[in-house]
Amino acid sequence: IRLLAAQKAAGMLQITGEAGASVYAGFLVQARNNQRFVTLEDAVIGEGGTVSVPIQAYEAGPEGNVDAGAIDTVVTPLAAVVSVTNPKATAGGRARETWQEFRERYYNSVDKAGGSNTDAIRAQLLETEDVVNAVVWENDTDEMDEAGLLPHSIQAIVYGGTDTNVATAIHARKAAGIQTCGTSSAKLLDASGKLRTIRFSRPTAVPIHVRISSLVTDAAYPGDDTLKAAVVDYIGSEGTSLAASGLSIGETVYYNRLMCPINETQGVVDYILEISTDGAAWQKANIVLTALQKAVTSPDKVVISR
Incomplete structure (x- = not known):
């Protein structure tokens, strides 16, 4: 196996402008983080004044993964184009695989x-x-x-x-x-x-409820949804069509380790953490699973209060 090369993010761009105008492949646009994207196909603006076309980041790397609506600037001058936007986030951009990532994948x-x-x-x-x-x-x-x-x-x-x-x-x-x-x-x-x-x-899915109370944050805190997502990514999300598995089958939910994704969330200053398997009996201790169980959770099972 070989090191994975850096990859370019991709997505869809919605172009608004003069009906019937052509927008050729190679049309450049830019996101708010200054990342540029290029259209991959020729397109003609429809009667409704819009057309959607696939785009790819101009440069490889995770910086090309931008949120929905982040692309809003036309770089290539074209009088027929009034505005551009990306209805959905772009994805797939990544840096060149590190040696540590390569070793883990190799083993x-x-x-x-x-x-x-x-x-x-x-x-x-x-x-x-x-x-x-x-x-x-x-x-x-x-x-x-x-x-x-x-x-x-x-x-x-x-x-x-x-x-x-x-x-x-x-x-x-x-x-x-x-x-x-x-x-x-x-x-x-x-x-x-x-x-x-x-x-x-x-394995039997064991739902893990997480209660984060007395939360103290500063101005850099991105919001409760981001914190919930960090906890869900660490434990593992309910469902099967997932890119990330979280904790392995039979792996204990260690109370102290669960603090790591919370502490790593930007802007988190202080909190009280409790976990539970039923949302009623809360504890500050590990949840030990059998070899035929797997911990799962979801955003609605992560409760945050201040």
Whole structure:
């Protein structure tokens, strides 16, 4: 694998102007943070006086990820264009991958061509559509182990993804003759036309309620929504179609570590933190999960008061 190169942000631009006027590819606009964007296609302003066209940041980097409405300046002179804006935020811009990020990705990767160990199976699962998190256990002994795994078997615990896609990913990487265990299953045909039953398990989602009270902030505080988003990103959001998984399956919700995303939010000065699994019994202590549970939360479960 190689270092990921810097990438340019992309999005859509809405151009308002004279109906019937042409706006050629390469038309330059600028956001409030001075980042420039270029249109990627020729366009003709419609009868309603507007047209939407795809754009890309002029330079690679995260600075190209701007909020909706941030692009408002025309750089290329064109009399027919009255105004420009981006109805939705641009996304996809990133800096060149750091060596630390590369090392972490490297150690999580495997040689897919011949990989059939638990790391290879987990890597295949994590690349499966809508899979948020996965762990794979194995018992390579001749007896049932303490976790209840059958001899010479594997058990994948998978959060997200359809049953069929999960089963397909496991079957693609598991070694021949190895049993699959779990409380969920899906059937699929192998290359020889035989119907196989692939078993795996689904973790139980444990909702985590977070109460931030007596919050003190300064002028740099961006707002409660930003603070809530930081907490949700750290724990992991409810649902399966996610880019980020938050805490891993079976990982304890450490009370002290949860302070990190709060402390790192700009403008936060002081607060009292409490957590709960039901929104009623609050505590200032860790929430320990079993190996078949995963912590999740959502903005409505993060309560902020002053």
